[in-house]
Amino acid sequence: xxxxxxxxxxxxxxRLTQAMKDGFVIQHVSSIEDAKVILDTDVPDIVISExxxxxxxxxxxxxxxxxxxxxxxQLPVMLFTSLATTDDKVAGFEAxxxxxVVKPFDMWHLTAxxxxxxxxxxxxxxx
Numbered sequence: 001x002x003x004x005x006x007x008x009x010x011x012x013x014x015r016l017t018q019a020m021k022d023g024f025v026i027q028h029v030s031s032i033e034d035a036k037v038i039l040d041t042d043v044p045d046i047v048i049s050e051x052x053x054x055x056x057x058x059x060x061x062x063x064x065x066x067x068x069x070x071x072x073x074q075l076p077v078m079l080f081t082s083l084a085t086t087d088d089k090v091a092g093f094e095a096x097x098x099x100x101v102v103k104p105f106d107m108w109h110l111t112a113x114x115x116x117x118x119x120x121x122x123x124x125x126x127x
Contacts, residue, residue, distance in 0.1 A: 001118055002027065006035045006049040006062065016048075019107045020114070032057030036065060039072060046117055051081035051092065060095040067096035074124065076117040080105065 001024050005013060008030040017026050027044065029035050033056050035049070047066065049059035059079045066072045079092045080101040092100045098120075099113055 001025070001046070002044040003114070004029070004035060004038055004044040004047045006030070006032065006047070006053060006059065008054055009050070012050075015107055016110070019111050032059075032062050035062055039066070039069075039075075043072065043075065045121065046076045046078065046114065048078045048080065048114070051079050051083055051088075059097075060091060063092070063096035074121075076121050078114065078117060080110070 003016075003020065003024055003026045005016060005026050005028045007013060007028075013026070013028045020026060027038065029038065030053070032049075032053055035047070038044075039047075047062070049062050051059040053059060059081070063077050063079070066075050066077055076098050077096060078099040078101060079097045080103060081088070081092075082103045084102045089100050089102075098117055101110060101113060
């Protein structure tokens, strides 16, 4: 399974890579523009993005981009961020996120949620 991970925090990327080492390939970029280039050429199984990426665009922009694309609209998207208000979460889901995880997070909980999104994707593909 391939994960596209968008964040400019290398510590989070390292933690995710260590936790998901068995059966997962994680491609890491630090900008929304780089993520879009990858999505346009090599679609992963899931996208995990920070909301505040600190370069052009945000994780919310990326969600909208994915949901508006005929080729990507069914791609599972998880947002994770320190933005924890109800308004922040609603904005994430309205932008098209399938899941929203608030930092700090437990790595085991995060990996379980990733596996859940991938299981849902497999079920949808078989319908």
